[in-house]
Amino acid sequence: MKEINIYERIGEKDFAENKDIGKRIRIEEIMPELEKNNKVVLNFDKIDRASQSFIHSLISDPIRQYGDNVLDIMLFKSCNDKVKEMIKIVLGYLQDAIDKKDG
Amino acid sequence: MKIHVPNSAFLGNIDPFLKGFDPTDPDSLHITLNPHWTSVHPLVLSMIGALGLTVKPENIHIDKLVARSSHYFVRMGLYKLLNISCGTVIQEHAPEGRFIPLKQVRTSDELAEFITEMIPLLHSDPEQSKTIGYIISELGRNVLEHASSQHGAILCAQFYVKSNTIRIGIADVGLGIKKTINESHDAKTDLEAIHLALWPGITGTTSAPGGTAQNAGAGLFFIKSIANLNKDFFVIYSGNGFYKLLAQKSDKVKLNADPFEDRHSKSDQLPYWQGTLVGIDISLDQTREYSELLDAIRDIYYALRKTKKSHKRPKFI
Numbered sequence: 001m002k003e004i005n006i007y008e009r010i011g012e013k014d015f016a017e018n019k020d021i022g023k024r025i026r027i028e029e030i031m032p033e034l035e036k037n038n039k040v041v042l043n044f045d046k047i048d049r050a051s052q053s054f055i056h057s058l059i060s061d062p063i064r065q066y067g068d069n070v071l072d073i074m075l076f077k078s079c080n081d082k083v084k085e086m087i088k089i090v091l092g093y094l095q096d097a098i099d100k101k102d103g
Numbered sequence: 104m105k106i107h108v109p110n111s112a113f114l115g116n117i118d119p120f121l122k123g124f125d126p127t128d129p130d131s132l133h134i135t136l137n138p139h140w141t142s143v144h145p146l147v148l149s150m151i152g153a154l155g156l157t158v159k160p161e162n163i164h165i166d167k168l169v170a171r172s173s174h175y176f177v178r179m180g181l182y183k184l185l186n187i188s189c190g191t192v193i194q195e196h197a198p199e200g201r202f203i204p205l206k207q208v209r210t211s212d213e214l215a216e217f218i219t220e221m222i223p224l225l226h227s228d229p230e231q232s233k234t235i236g237y238i239i240s241e242l243g244r245n246v247l248e249h250a251s252s253q254h255g256a257i258l259c260a261q262f263y264v265k266s267n268t269i270r271i272g273i274a275d276v277g278l279g280i281k282k283t284i285n286e287s288h289d290a291k292t293d294l295e296a297i298h299l300a301l302w303p304g305i306t307g308t309t310s311a312p313g314g315t316a317q318n319a320g321a322g323l324f325f326i327k328s329i330a331n332l333n334k335d336f337f338v339i340y341s342g343n344g345f346y347k348l349l350a351q352k353s354d355k356v357k358l359n360a361d362p363f364e365d366r367h368s369k370s371d372q373l374p375y376w377q378g379t380l381v382g383i384d385i386s387l388d389q390t391r392e393y394s395e396l397l398d399a400i401r402d403i404y405y406a407l408r409k410t411k412k413s414h415k416r417p418k419f420i
Contacts, residue, residue, distance in 0.1 A: 013219060015233060017240040020211040023317060041420070049233060049393065051240055052321050061316040068415035075418045084419055085397040090319070092404055092414055093304060097313025099410045 022057030114336035146272030146382030180204035209255030250277025293344030
């Protein structure tokens with residue numbers, strides 16, 4: 001199991017918006033763990049809000065590559081309501097996109 | 104190129120100002136000013152700043168500064184950005200609480216740093232400051248990622264006490280929306296490209312549903328939605344195309360996926376702007392709760408669904 005502290009990764013800011021950092025976290029930390037079928041915990045403690053672009057850069061590839069079953073091993077920790085809502089929006093359109101593709 | 108700054112140009116009445124822009128002779132820039140006074144939206148400043156960066160400083164001519172407007176252009180950092188002399192010495196005051204001078208942002212890290220630094224400058228309520236940070240983040244990242252401009256994004260903002268409104272302008276002289284969106288779509292005109300770019304889920308990086316690993320085509324839709332829910336103006340201008348979200352009049356504002364279903368004006372006949380300009384107003388008196396905005400946006404995505412299959416829920420621990 002790997003826990004990733006978003007607040008620390010983005011330079012101790014409470015607004016997670018830098019999608020380039022999101023991409024780095026995804027490529028260097030999230031995807032290698034998921035490839036090994038290991039659990040990944042994204043810890044949003046101290047994050048007040050996250051932009052749609054940031055959340056998309058973190059989680060779109062895992063959903064695209066592994067489908068929604070990845071949500072059994074990719075968990076979201078200590079999210080406030082605003083962060084939760086943004087995650088739900090992004091996951092919603094990503095899952096719809098997968099459904100469209102499948103057809 | 105020629106640009107005339109009138110005594111007033113805000114988003115509500117910006118159309119004549121934009122129509123008067125003359126993009127011919129791109130090696131020089133002649134700026135004329137209303138001789139008495141000028142009061143303009145930060146979009147105007149960002150536009151002039153972005154244009155000026157494409158011209159050698161010695162080929163920029165600004166009417167001799169007169170009246171109070173001169174102080175405004177100096178204090179908003181126009182001369183500094185363009186590396187030209189204003190010919191007069193003006194006492195500059197600290198900008199806290201009133202404005203964010205023109206800033207050129209060329210990298211992702213510069214943008215992140217700017218967002219962190221600018222929030223305290225506006226002295227607004229923390230919730231509202233964060234909404235402003237959100238807008239600048241999404242608009243700035245759009246420029247850095249899609250515009251391919253060596254000059255990056257030029258932005259500035261100002262707080263207007265009387266209307267209790269923050270106005271933001273961001274400009275680039277990059278590829279423009281049509282070229283970017285047409286990497287994956289087929290917009291025939293600049294206005295058609297703007298129309299597509301404002302839809303949720305349409306990005307120039309792919310025609311596949313859900314976007315790519317880095318892009319979902321949602322950023323501009325989110326920004327337009329913030330303006331819409333707050334009953335504020337939002338303007339986007341690229342190539343010959345121009346779209347203006349008009350302030351909503353009804354108490355109950357409905358978000359639409361199709362920007363042409365919102366109360367708006369548009370044109371595909373404006374002088375050609377090489378790149379993209381975006382302007383937005385945020386009235387602090389009526390800024391809706393951020394969570395309310397997210398609820399409304401989620402409803403739009405839900406309405407666009409073609410399937411009734413339920414989503415797998417994320418595990419929040």
